[in-house]
Amino acid sequence: MLGLDALPLAASESNLLAARELMAFTLAFHIVLASIGVAFPAIVLTANYIGLRRQDPDAMRLARRWSKVAAVTFATGAVTGTVLSFEFGLLWPEFMARFGDAFGIAFAIEGLFFFTEAIFLAIYIYGWKRLGGWAHFWSGVPMLVAGFGGAFSVVTANAWMNTPQGFELDAAGRVVDTAPFQVLFSPAWSYEVPHMILAAYMVAGFLFASVYAVGMLRGRRDRHHRLGLLIPLTIACLATPLQIFWGDLAAREVADHQPAKFAAFECIQETGPDQTEYLGGICTDDGVKGAIGIPGLDSLLVGFSTDTVVTGLEDIPADERPPANTLLHLSFDTMVGIGFALLALGAWLAFGWWRRRDIPATPWFLRAVAVSGAAAVVALWCGWIVTEVGRQPWIVQGFMRTEEAVTEAEGIWFAFAGVMLLYAALGTTAILVIRGMTKRWREQGESDESETPYAPSAGGRAG
């Protein structure tokens, strides 16, 4: 009897781990493409605007080439995003069946923005030659709006999972009433949404800039490369200080709304004032090992006073504590560390510009920019690890455990292995395709697109 009972439990635990890993992997892949999708319009439209306004052929060429790259990344993002929509149901059918009527509302709105993005991206990417200059520029503006709206609706759905509200349950746990505005604007939306939109601008900006930094390090220091570095880098560097401000705000709100998550990533065991802020180290039941501790700083950051009482894990019931505290702690520290490093990079650029009206001359600056894209992606991933792993064991904080939500389907580990192979092939091919495109552009030099990118009839108006 015991054996029979234990078996399905073991199977469902294994399913839970497999389903969480699969979800995490596909989300990590998609979030990079989604970030490019959110921030690309601002970057490409800036280049396009400069190109039109100043009749600058270099800026115009950059905008055209970026839009061709976006055609590849957007298609990849569209299919990996679809996979996530399927996974909601395939991996977490109980969650969707019970909470779809609340959780789904934000996604209904997201559908609008996804349509807008797909339609106007197509018009923008495939309308270069036949539309007039400014008409073409304006056809890209709805993408910019869709980027903000799409990010809002998806991230606000996640915010709701962290700070759920706006629904009523009956005795069986079924949602019997909803309040859509409360669902859409649950407390966490105000810090999660801006934090993610700024992250998207940083990821896309630093990634685009890092490509041109590598080119410049290889000796291609023409105006095309300098502009290609400066436009996205400036946008990303402007987003960075705002991001640090918002991240600080978010951490304080998390301490308030999700004390278990906060205690887990800060490795706080005992509730009390004068909490030490630990940098690095390993979290154990009796404190942090191998960390640099700054006494009182954690309390100061949470409540602007070392007297601020911060909840420790001891006051969280054992079965409601997040797993993998060390992973959470190091992810949080890595994210914050990268954020400050990128802030310093921005300050370096600003200083160089202030003194010499130029990019800092040392190759070390270019090397720093060259790694900034990858660093921003790592910070993005770390942030999502903190948010998602930190919410465990809940899928809907306080209302539904992830283990209750998971599918009973078999073969999730096989699906995970298959998806890993598929996405490895997808990622590699996407990178090879983009590299092939850039190689062709280099061979063509500037000649191919020095002609006006707009129709002859529109050429006169383009300026």
Place this chain on the structure above:
Amino acid sequence: MSKADACAVILWVGATMYAIFGGADFGGGFWDLFSGDAERGRRPRARIQRSLTPVWEANHVWLIFILVVLWTAFPEAFGAIMSTLYVPLSLAALGIVLRGAGFAFRKSVESLPAQRALGACFAVSSLMTPFFMGAVVGAIAAGNVPAEGNGPAFSSWLEPLPLLTGAMFVASGAYLAAIFLVADSRRAGEGEMEKYFARRALWAAGVAGVFAVAGIFALHSDARYIFDRLVAEGLPLVILSAICGTAVLAMLLRGLRRGLRPLAIVAVAAVIWGWGVAQFPYLLPTSLDISTAAAPDPTLVSVLVVFCIAAVTILPALALLYSLAQRDIVGESGE
């Protein structure tokens, strides 16, 4: 009409749009697969690619629309379908990844072997995706998805009706694609391609027609609830579909081109709405009806409001995209 019924209608509108426009995009992949070797297939493939390039992603969004409306307005039905039909759904999702990536990457590479490999990805998955989606629809129609979910993983869809529905989805996509490509070739002044796709449209129409008739027999044995209502309340729509389908056949045979597309669209749409009428009031025949599955009213109102916003913003934008693409203002040549 209750709010829940209205949301079910929205779901069917989305399904119709996806079946027609998304279906035709998959059909394009079908014809790409069967256009022969690189030399022989060069012109039809180029025609297919030009027609699909600017619109396939927007058309794909209808699938997201269907999923979102289903899980928001009818979460129990969504959970039940996903936890039962996870095998064909996963295969359909795999097909979506390969189709989208294969198509987008193929047009961005220049070497022939790479184009061939990516083209094969695109074309084979264009067959696979509609087939498994059809199998899902067929399994739902056959009443194989229990309301509480977790139905049998394989026997729920490895049955004549779901498999036949899958084949019918492939055929109807190929049919619509061929009809659309006839019009596109004609507008581009490619007379030879126009004849090429007209011949194929004729074949596809015949095959889709045979599948439809076979489907009626399969419904009779596997989905009696739907069959009984299809020959009663749903009969006018079945007749409408048959008339339009026959008219398309006659026009193709006589070389007439005007009005071909709307007639073909109505022929397919009438089948989808016939199915809807026959299945009413069930979402999962006959274990879960629309009102039981429906979300609380405020959620349904949100879905209705979003749909109204979409009707005044997204539909005109889609119309703009199609009209720009039809006039070749937006397309590969404008890249």
